[in-house]
Amino acid sequence: MSTTAKVAIYGDDTHAWGLIEGEALLTLAKLPDNSVDAIVTDPPYGIDFAGEAWDGADIRQVAGSGGDRLSAGEAFERWTAVWAAEARRVLKPGGHLLAFGATRTFHRLVSGVEDAGLEVRDQLLWLYAQGLPKSRRLPGGLATTLKPAYEPILLARAPMVGATTRNLQAWGTGAMNTEAARVDGYWPAHLTLSHASGCTKARCTSECPAALIDAARPDRRPSRLFFCAKASKQEREAGCEPLPAQSVKLYNGHHHPARLRRNTHRTVKPITMMRWLVKLVTPVGGVVLDPFAGSGTTGIAAVLEDRLFLGIEREGEYIDIACARLTHWAASAAQRAVLP
Numbered sequence: 372m373s374t375t376a377k378v379a380i381y382g383d384d385t386h387a388w389g390l391i392e393g394e395a396l397l398t399l400a401k402l403p404d405n406s407v408d409a410i411v412t413d414p415p416y417g418i419d420f421a422g423e424a425w426d427g428a429d430i431r432q433v434a435g436s437g438g439d440r441l442s443a444g445e446a447f448e449r450w451t452a453v454w455a456a457e458a459r460r461v462l463k464p465g466g467h468l469l470a471f472g473a474t475r476t477f478h479r480l481v482s483g484v485e486d487a488g489l490e491v492r493d494q495l496l497w498l499y500a501q502g503l504p505k506s507r508r509l510p511g512g513l514a515t516t517l518k519p520a521y522e523p524i525l526l527a528r529a530p531m532v533g534a535t536t537r538n539l540q541a542w543g544t545g546a547m548n549t550e551a552a553r554v555d556g557y558w559p560a561h562l563t564l565s566h567a568s569g570c571t572k573a574r575c576t577s578e579c580p581a582a583l584i585d586a587a588r589p590d591r592r593p594s595r596l597f598f599c600a601k602a603s604k605q606e607r608e609a610g611c612e613p614l615p616a617q618s619v620k621l622y623n624g625h626h627h628p629a630r631l632r633r634n635t636h637r638t639v640k641p642i643t644m645m646r647w648l649v650k651l652v653t654p655v656g657g658v659v660l661d662p663f664a665g666s667g668t669t670g671i672a673a674v675l676e677d678r679l680f681l682g683i684e685r686e687g688e689y690i691d692i693a694c695a696r697l698t699h700w701a702a703s704a705a706q707r708a709v710l711p
């Protein structure tokens with residue numbers, strides 16, 4: 372983190388967003404009680420992702436500051452409970468939290484959030500089936516990990532005041548916008564599918580989960596489920612033109628060379644996915660908070676869905692990227708708003 376923290380605020384007639392460069396735990400502590408309608412976030416996974424301190428060493432340091440000797444899993448769970456307690460406090464009663472997790476540490480994320488006093492409501496799956504195996508190959512056809520094919524997403528809710536209808540009347544939160552989030556007219560499911568990267572409009576690849584379900588159930592089209600591919604290069608980079616291009620290794624492994632990118636963030640979520648999630652849990656006109664904002668995709672989704680957004684991110688470089696992307700997408704949303 373730089374010595375002078377960056378803050379960016381934007382507002383026009385129809386949209387408003389803010390970004391704060393800061394440590395999530397400390398910045399959350401400064402927000403008022405019951406001030407946000409939803410939290411949609413992709414927090415660190417506690418798996419030492421790409422050797423980043425924020426995904427390992429820092430978490431263990433914060434969690435172990437009381438002097439306890441904790442395993443990596445225990446530390447991640449305890450750290451999660453700390454930010455989730457703040458999340459619970461700043462959420463309005465009945466406000467929802469959606470948090471992405473890693474398959475290896477998801478149980479700790481869920482327990483930490485539950486220990487902080489939020490109610491676990493569901494587990495959503497984003498099945499993208501286009502990950503690459505990260506395992507080293509050992510002699511004799513052996514390996515130590517499977518190929519990643521999905522991401523779990525926790526759905527939790529802050530405690531309500533009274534029954535659902537009373538809470539809804541008092542705060543506007545407590546229920547989801549299932550009607551607005553319908554998929555081809557159908558009730559939204561907790562499973563999201565993605566076409567594989569090689570699919571075209573005309574033809575799916577043999578690995579495509581949508582095609583596989585299609586083949587298994589010829590009587591029913593899988594289009595009743597929400598489809599969302601991973602973010603394309605074009606989508607990641609849109610709005611980043613003013614930023615310098617840097618050489619980044621977006622994926623691990625020697626067969627993935629470094630590439631020149633302006634958006635250097637390595638875990639950019641697809642906008643379509645985040646729009647659907649934001650729409651599902653945020654009341655119209657409500658405030659969405661992302662305490663681990665990264666390159667700002669939750670914010671872009673909020674702006675495009677006409678919700679207000681506040682993002683916290685500790686890396687100045689990512690704040691710049693999020694700011695550039697949000698500026699770009701807010702301009703397109705504002706243009707859309709004035710169109711007849």
Ligand SMILES: C[S@@+](CC[C@H](N)C(=O)[O-])C[C@H]1O[C@@H](n2cnc3c(N)ncnc32)[C@H](O)[C@@H]1O
Nearest residue numbers: 394395413425639640663665666667668684685
């Ligand atoms: C998985 S990424 C989020 C990516 C985001 N969903 C996107 O589409 O760009 C998590 C982010 O949290 C940030 N982060 C990690 N620990 C943090 C902390 N304690 N406070 C604030 N931000 C933190 C990291 O720098 C990283 O950008």
Ligand SMILES: [Zn+2]
Nearest residue numbers: 566570575579
């Ligand atoms: Zn397909």
